[in-house]
Amino acid sequence: MTTDKTITVEQTGSAIGRPERQRQTLLGLGLTRIGRRRTLVDTPAVRGLIAKVAHLVKIVDGK
Template identity: 60%
Template sequence: MTNTAKSKLVVEQIKSPIGRPAVQRTTLISLGLNKLGRRAELADTPAIRGMIDKVAHLVRIVENA
């Protein structure tokens, strides 16, 4: 994985945070997601990757978006 200024990830929320710990709900909001089907284009950085790992069961990375 190369971290260039142009590398982006498109992340889509696929599950609801209802009944999940507050930390996971806050992480979704930090990623710019708060409703099902919403997509966010984010920089591909280690911090963003870590946030995605924390809520991997609620989101997916969209290919060729």
């Protein structure tokens, strides 16, 4: 099953001083520094990762 829905997320908070699990979640999303944006396939797994670090990222665009 292929889907063409994507979601763009931007890192808005620093990983410094955060628990290792949150740092690894940001890396899993492909975010390494504040201001970096990534366009990802909109799946439940990606939505779950975003929810875990919602205080460090924002959804810029969802198509």
